[in-house]
Amino acid sequence: xxxxxxxxSAEVLAGSDAALQAAVQRSRRLLHRRALVAxxxxxxxxxxxxxxxxxxxxxxxLPQINAEFGxxxxxxxxxxxxxxxxVQKAVAMVGSVxxxxxxxxxxxxxxxxxxxxxxxxxxxxxxxxxxxxxxxxALGYATLRYLGxxxxxxCVQVAKTAQLSLPAPAR
Numbered sequence: 001x002x003x004x005x006x007x008x009s010a011e012v013l014a015g016s017d018a019a020l021q022a023a024v025q026r027s028r029r030l031l032h033r034r035a036l037v038a039x040x041x042x043x044x045x046x047x048x049x050x051x052x053x054x055x056x057x058x059x060x061x062l063p064q065i066n067a068e069f070g071x072x073x074x075x076x077x078x079x080x081x082x083x084x085x086x087v088q089k090a091v092a093m094v095g096s097v098x099x100x101x102x103x104x105x106x107x108x109x110x111x112x113x114x115x116x117x118x119x120x121x122x123x124x125x126x127x128x129x130x131x132x133x134x135x136x137x138a139l140g141y142a143t144l145r146y147l148g149x150x151x152x153x154x155c156v157q158v159a160k161t162a163q164l165s166l167p168a169p170a171r
Contacts, residue, residue: 061144096158
């Protein structure tokens with residue numbers, strides 16, 4: 001089944017831009033590691049633990065992805081006024097509330113509500129021995145991965161639209 005309004009992947013959005021492709025790959029590795037942690041937390045049958053872990057992971061992950069694309073508030077502030085305006089227009093066009101702003105756990109929880117059904121299913125599933133915990137872990141991984149991928153695509157679109165020079169990779 002193919003979704004008609006599905007957003008192209010970050011690689012497709014990056015096109016042939018090597019710097020954007022490299023930033024996507026670094027961000028994906030980071031996203032994968034965080035999603036694995038979310039999966040483990042989701043399988044633990046403690047009420048609310050997975051929500052807290054997801055919020056904590058995302059509140060750290062999203063700024064790290066922003067940094068890969070030069071979209072942290074401090075990085076944007078260092079741009080010349082014309083470039084800063086281009087970034088702000090691109091952010092408005094994409095409609096992201098998580099680019100160029102201080103990311104808080106409250107903001108992350110509001111964004112996470114967009115996938116509330118998955119989160120609710122994860123809560124119920126983890127109480128079914130073994131199979132339910134495995135399902136909860138898979139849903140935990142998928143939920144964090146989905147939110148991270150959406151943000152990653154937004155960052156690529158903003159960086160490309162604003163024609164940003166990406167920062168050197170952090171070592």
